[in-house]
Amino acid sequence: DEWLHYPAFKGGGESGCRHEKDPFCMLIEVQKQWATLVFNIQSAAYEDFSCLIPNPVLACLQGLRSITQTVGCFVSLYVISPKLTGLTVVVLPCLVGAGALIGSVLRRLSRLAQEQVAKATGVADEALGNVRTVKAFAMEERELYALEVDKSCEMNENLGAGIAVFQGLSNIALNCIVLGTIFAGGTLISNNEMSPGDLMSFLVASQTVQRSLASISILFGQMVRGISSGARVFEYLSLEPTIPLSGGGRIPYHSLIGRVDFMDISFSYPTRPGQQVLKRFNLTLPPCKTVAIVGESGGGKSTVAALLERFYDPTSGVIMLDGLDIRTLDPSWLRAQVIGFINQEPVLFGSSIMENIRFGKPEATDAEVINAAEQANAHRFITSFPDGYNTMVGERGVTLSGGQKQRIAIARALIKNPNILVLDEATSALDAESERVVQEALDRATRGRTVLIIAHRLSTIQGADLICVMSNGRIVEVS
Numbered sequence: 001d002e003w004l005h006y007p008a009f010k011g012g013g014e015s016g017c018r019h020e021k022d023p024f025c026m027l028i029e030v031q032k033q034w035a036t037l038v039f040n041i042q043s044a045a046y047e048d049f050s051c052l053i054p055n056p057v058l059a060c061l062q063g064l065r066s067i068t069q070t071v072g073c074f075v076s077l078y079v080i081s082p083k084l085t086g087l088t089v090v091v092l093p094c095l096v097g098a099g100a101l102i103g104s105v106l107r108r109l110s111r112l113a114q115e116q117v118a119k120a121t122g123v124a125d126e127a128l129g130n131v132r133t134v135k136a137f138a139m140e141e142r143e144l145y146a147l148e149v150d151k152s153c154e155m156n157e158n159l160g161a162g163i164a165v166f167q168g169l170s171n172i173a174l175n176c177i178v179l180g181t182i183f184a185g186g187t188l189i190s191n192n193e194m195s196p197g198d199l200m201s202f203l204v205a206s207q208t209v210q211r212s213l214a215s216i217s218i219l220f221g222q223m224v225r226g227i228s229s230g231a232r233v234f235e236y237l238s239l240e241p242t243i244p245l246s247g248g249g250r251i252p253y254h255s256l257i258g259r260v261d262f263m264d265i266s267f268s269y270p271t272r273p274g275q276q277v278l279k280r281f282n283l284t285l286p287p288c289k290t291v292a293i294v295g296e297s298g299g300g301k302s303t304v305a306a307l308l309e310r311f312y313d314p315t316s317g318v319i320m321l322d323g324l325d326i327r328t329l330d331p332s333w334l335r336a337q338v339i340g341f342i343n344q345e346p347v348l349f350g351s352s353i354m355e356n357i358r359f360g361k362p363e364a365t366d367a368e369v370i371n372a373a374e375q376a377n378a379h380r381f382i383t384s385f386p387d388g389y390n391t392m393v394g395e396r397g398v399t400l401s402g403g404q405k406q407r408i409a410i411a412r413a414l415i416k417n418p419n420i421l422v423l424d425e426a427t428s429a430l431d432a433e434s435e436r437v438v439q440e441a442l443d444r445a446t447r448g449r450t451v452l453i454i455a456h457r458l459s460t461i462q463g464a465d466l467i468c469v470m471s472n473g474r475i476v477e478v479s
């Protein structure tokens with residue numbers, strides 16, 4: 001009876017609130033209207049503007065609605081029964097603490113699952129990119145990708161189970177709160193400290209809190225997944241290169257002589273600081289001369305080329321270009337205009353021959369591309385293809401032979417007309433005939449340039465002005 005006479009349940013008027021001066025009634029009404037407003041905005045956003053509003057904004061609106069509902073209902077709860085509300089306030093932090101604990105475990109699981117997905121994708125990429133090697137070793141049946149995907153599947157299942165347990169537990173906990181409220185409220189009613197109507201109002205308001213908290217817990221599950229995926233992206237975005245991409249001095253083209261001095265260079269790769277690859281290495285590349293480095297495998301020859309290209313900076317010592325420390329020069333200018341680099345395994349892009357050669361100088365005209373191809377002994381074989389320079393080379397150049405790929409790589413390096421040419425075992429992967437053709441192209445390309453040749457074969461270094469033998473990270477003989 002008393003409950004039915006309570007103002008909040010009497011109904012009447014447009015707002016359903018007959019006693020507009022009753023603070024409890026007003027509070028319920030304001031909270032209801034606010035929740036409806038936010039809900040309507042959110043629904044309208046979903047239905048009419050979902051393509052315009054980013055998902056995080058929609059999620060924020062949903063979160064905002066749940067949070068305001070929770071706060072509003074808590075105020076109402078306090079107005080109805082401070083004692084019962086106090087009890088809820090004591091229990092709730094314990095639940096929130098337990099939720100935060102489970103949440104941190106879930107975040108860790110989610111991060112591990114994301115890393116495993118990335119690993120599985122990497123394996124698939126490698127297996128597909130190196131399909132010939134996979135076939136050559138009859139490894140098609142070895143389910144490398146399946147293994148990684150199974151692991152990823154297992155991890156995601158664990159994560160899903162974790163989120164399910166989290167959501168299940170939070171629902172059980174919230175229902176327990178309702179049961180506890182009825183129990184505690186019943187005790188208060190029997191002691192005449194509370195009316196049945198108050199208890200019913202309390203329950204209605206606490207169920208709204210329950211619904212809001214349940215939707216917050218779902219949002220939290222989505223947030224856990226989102227944050228760990230985003231964290232990996234932001235981790236990469238926030239990486240700063242140790243060697244800047246650009247910035248620094250440039251030597252005007254007409255004053256550039258092309259003398260390179262390696263002075264007392266010591267170097268260890270950052271991933272293996274314990275292994276010193278170069279030890280007080282000294283070498284001079286005189287302008288317009290060809291210097292060849294030979295030596296045992298793993299002796300550090302390619303590392304010398306990598307340091308000249310500024311892929312790494314030496315641990316100690318200085319590399320000079322025309323008497324200037326290359327660390328003071330603009331790396332993008334050095335790589336794009338001064339040094340032409342041709343390595344053992346030329347990597348081509350899955351576009352046309354024309355675009356691959358033009359990669360060396362994006363603004364080059366078709367005539368310049370053809371000229372570079374002629375210098376690299378590539379023009380004849382390119383024009384023998386039905387599509388000529390528009391022939392697509394396939395992913396990483398798989399539709400070309402080793403010698404053809406190498407000559408396109410030479411043309412790509414020559415088109416920028418570099419002052420310094422670095423050839424890192426450029427012909428070592430070729431048979432005798434292909435090597436002869438490529439060598440011819442290289443002999444032509446090296447004229448009038450400072451050249452560093454890293455070689456295994458005698459034929460490659462025959463024309464060199466200086467031959468240096470490298471062992472154990474330093475030059476041991478010069479002839």
Ligand SMILES: Nc1ncnc2c1ncn2[C@@H]1O[C@H](COP(=O)(O)OP(=O)(O)OP(=O)(O)O)[C@@H](O)[C@H]1O
Nearest residue numbers: 269271272277295296297298299300301302303304
């Ligand atoms: N990115 C890297 N990280 C760590 N160590 C590396 C890296 N690259 C090469 N090394 C190590 O540095 C040493 C020198 O390698 P480098 O490639 O310079 O030798 P190389 O003389 O060119 O050999 P090869 O004639 O066989 O090509 C080797 O012991 C190699 O294992």
